[in-house]
Amino acid sequence: MSERQPDLREIIAGLLDDERLLSACRDRDMGRIFRLLQLRGASTRRIAGAVEITQGRLYDYMNGRTRVEKLTMFEQIADAFHIPGQLLGLARRPWEQPATSPRQFPASGATADADDLTAMDAFRHADRQSGGGRLYGAVVHHLSSQVAPRLVNIASGPQVFAAAAALTEMAGWMAHDSGIDDLAHQHFARALPLARASGDFPLAAHIAASTSHLALQTDDAAEAAHWALAGLDFSRGGPHLPSLSARLHTMQARALAATGQITAAERALGKAEHALTERAQDAHPWLSPFDEATLASESALAYQDLGRLDTAFGRAEHAVALREESRARSLALSRITLARIHAKRKDLGSAVGVGHQLLATCASLGSIRVVRQLDDLRRLLEQHLGYTPVREYLALFDDARRTRMLLLADIVPPSRGGSS
DSSP, rough: OOOOOOHHHHHHHHHHTTTTHHHHHHHOHHHHHHHHHHTTTOHHHHHHHHTTOOOOOOOOHHHSSSOOOOOOHHHHHHHHHHHGGGGTOOOTTTSSSOOOOBBBBBOOOOOHHHHHHHHHHHHHHHHHOEEEEEEEEHHHHIIIIIIIHHTTTTTTTTTHHHHHHHHHHHHHHHHTTTOOOOHHHHHHHHHHHHHHHTTTTHHHHHHHHHHHHHHHHHHHHHHHHHHHHHHHHTTSSSSSHHHHHHHHHHHHHHHHTTTTTTHHHHHHHHHHHHHHOOOOOOOOTTOOOOOOOOOHHHHHHHHTTTTTTTHHHHHHHHHHHHHTOOOOOHHHHHHHHHHHHHTTTTTTHHHHHHHHHHHHHHHTOHHHHHHHHHHHHHHHHHGGGSSSHHHHHEEEEEEHHHHHHHHHTOOOOOOOOOOO
């Protein structure tokens, strides 16, 4: 009587805490998984039959001559062996039991600690209203005291790496809002490998988009284009999230516009607009939302760089109209863009009108980024001191700036010359 062949799903269940399987899943190396099954007594015929491929093709995977690339094949393998979707960067598979607690995010299928998500939501809400300058320390404290110890705990699952990645990315944005771009870049650089270790491809793509955005802020269009494309590549490894695709195509458009590539930039913006009309497969709580207002705001900047001021004006007006008052920093940035476009179109009365709104919008924002963009707007307007409304407005602006800098004295980074 022949010896009973081991059940393939039972083998995988016994390997779910084995670093060899986890590493193969992170690398999406199906050949290594097939070899692990063979080492546990499974025949190549049974393995090939389970995933509906020929033994010849199976040997090619096992010997490294070719790799699984298609999403449908990854899903087929996950379902055949009951490999949890999150380990392969897939959505939760139909056979996986839905989690009731802690909270779960379908983009990687991994459970997320409720305390991390609660903290993330709280930081995000406060950041939108008051800016990230004074929140940076709190985010870093949560990372070091609540998240970091779990990264070295072998009992922790990949979800802790996703939490660490998302909160590290948030710390990067808050460093940028504090005017410390070198520190922001370091946070983004650390966040990406954490996201990849978690198997959360949408989160990795989201971080790449943030890195692209930061590169634009520091006038490195080539770097911005590189990270936008990297993000699009990452996004193909997980479930389709239209808002994420829209953000990545928008970052690509901004980078192309910065180098004057009109046709390519407009094509990328068209892809972003189309993506926002698509239906999402699932939400992803680690990702910041990218909505119509954000797309309009970023499109205004792209068209401004292309010299298409009439189109830029329409997008900027739309962004301001859509942006809620509770999103104080986003509203301020959108109004700065609108005022700048008015000034470039020589509509100085409208520029001053928006400028007065700005003085009320951002009086207490803890955002050095907003302060610096306001200073850029001032330099643009001071070219028109012969126009009395501009001269009167800039006098009010300077008074408001002195007050604002007193309120922000605790977060203003020192300049290279040693002064603030």
